[in-house]
Amino acid sequence: MYSNLSGAILPFRAMDVLERALEHDRCGRAIAHLEVGEPDFDVPDCVRSAMEQALRDGGTHYTHSLGELELREEIASYYSMVRGCEVSPSQIVVTAGTSGGLLLLMRLLLDPGDEVLLPDPGYACYPNFVVSSAGAVRRFPVREAAGWKIHPSEAVDRITPRTRAVLLNSPSNPTGASQSVSCVDSFLDAAVPVISDEIYQGLEYGADRAPTLAGLAGAEAPVFVLDGCSKRWAMTGIRVGWLVAPRSAMRRLQSLQQNLFICASSVAQAGALAALRFGACDAERMRLEYARRRDLLVDGLRRLGFSVPHAPDGAYYILAGAHHLDGNSLRLAFRILDEAAVGVGPGIDFGPGGEGYLRFSYAASVETLELGLARLQAWLERR
Numbered sequence: 001m002y003s004n005l006s007g008a009i010l011p012f013r014a015m016d017v018l019e020r021a022l023e024h025d026r027c028g029r030a031i032a033h034l035e036v037g038e039p040d041f042d043v044p045d046c047v048r049s050a051m052e053q054a055l056r057d058g059g060t061h062y063t064h065s066l067g068e069l070e071l072r073e074e075i076a077s078y079y080s081m082v083r084g085c086e087v088s089p090s091q092i093v094v095t096a097g098t099s100g101g102l103l104l105l106m107r108l109l110l111d112p113g114d115e116v117l118l119p120d121p122g123y124a125c126y127p128n129f130v131v132s133s134a135g136a137v138r139r140f141p142v143r144e145a146a147g148w149k150i151h152p153s154e155a156v157d158r159i160t161p162r163t164r165a166v167l168l169n170s171p172s173n174p175t176g177a178s179q180s181v182s183c184v185d186s187f188l189d190a191a192v193p194v195i196s197d198e199i200y201q202g203l204e205y206g207a208d209r210a211p212t213l214a215g216l217a218g219a220e221a222p223v224f225v226l227d228g229c230s231k232r233w234a235m236t237g238i239r240v241g242w243l244v245a246p247r248s249a250m251r252r253l254q255s256l257q258q259n260l261f262i263c264a265s266s267v268a269q270a271g272a273l274a275a276l277r278f279g280a281c282d283a284e285r286m287r288l289e290y291a292r293r294r295d296l297l298v299d300g301l302r303r304l305g306f307s308v309p310h311a312p313d314g315a316y317y318i319l320a321g322a323h324h325l326d327g328n329s330l331r332l333a334f335r336i337l338d339e340a341a342v343g344v345g346p347g348i349d350f351g352p353g354g355e356g357y358l359r360f361s362y363a364a365s366v367e368t369l370e371l372g373l374a375r376l377q378a379w380l381e382r383r
C-alpha cells in the first residue's frame, strides 16, 4: 500500500534517542538533553512582538509565493550590507525553514536516479531529502585528521554522469567545521551545481566567518544558498528560511513553491523581517553564550577521555570520538541514556563516517552541560 520511496526513509536516530529520553523524563528521571540541536533561548523580543502585531493586524493570509517583497528586500540588503555580496530580491524564495528550501531544490535538480554528493559525516536528513525525491546518494568522506575539512579531490573523484549537485554545509552539523570557498571552484569546474546550506552561519567562534556563496548565486553561477532564522535567532519552531538561486531557476522554483507550499507562513515572515532588521544584538548575545558553552564542553569531554582533536569552528555541536567505549554509536548512545541519564546523538546518524563518534549539542544551557558532564564522569567511573 505504501511507496518504496517512503520505506527508504531512515529514521532520524537522534530523535529516537530524544523520544526515549522524553519517556525517562515523564517517569521522573530528568535527562540531561545534549542530543538535539534545539537552542534553549527564547525568540528575541523583537520577533515575538512583530509576530503578535502581524496576528493582530490580520497578517494571516497567503503571501506572494516567493515571500513578502519587503522581507526579500531585507534579505537582499543583509547580503549586501552584512555579507558584502549582491543578490536581487527576485532571486530569493522565502521558505518553510531551510528544510522547505531543500525540498524545493531536490525537486528542481533531480530526475529519478540522479545523484547528489553528500559529505560523510553530514546532516542526517540530507540523504532522506535526496531519496524522497527519487535521487541517489553518493557520499564523500570528510576526515577528522583534516579537521573535518573537505578535500575537494575526494569529492570530485566521486562525480559521475548522473551527479546533479553537491551539498556543502558550513559550519557543519555534526562536525562544526567551516569550509573554505576554494573547494567550490572544483565543483563548478566540473559543472556540478553547488547547494550551500548556511543555516549555521553567524554562529562562528573563531576570528573568521564561514564564507557565504550567495554572491555566486547572485552572479548567476549554478549555486543555491539555503539559510534562515532557526539557528541564530533560536526560531526553530517558527519555520522560516530562504533560498537564493540564479535567475534561470526562479520560475521553476516559484511553480514548485506555489504547488508544494503556496507560501511560507505569513506570521513567520513577519518574525523573520524583525529578526533581520532588529535582531543583530540578540544573535550576537546568543553567539557569545554558545562560544562559552563550546569551550566548556570541549574541555569537559577531553577531560573525560573523549577524542576532540579540533574545537569546532561554529554551529553548536561537537562530534567526539568514542571508539574506545564502543564502536557501535547507537548502542552506546542508548546505554549512556539509560545508565547515565544523558541524551547524546549517535554518530552513525550522520553517515558511516560518523560511526564510533557521539554528537554532543551545546545548544543546551551551561547547567545542563555541567550536569551532563558530571553524570558522564560518574558513569565512566562506574564502568
Ligand SMILES: Cc1ncc(COP(=O)(O)O)c(C=O)c1O
Binding pocket: 037, 096, 097, 098, 099, 100, 123, 169, 172, 173, 197, 199, 227, 228, 229, 230, 236, 240, 241
Ligand atoms: C545542517 C542543517 N540544515 C538544515 C536544518 C533544518 O533547519 P530548518 O529549521 O531551517 O529547517 C538543520 C536542522 O537541524 C541542520 O542541522
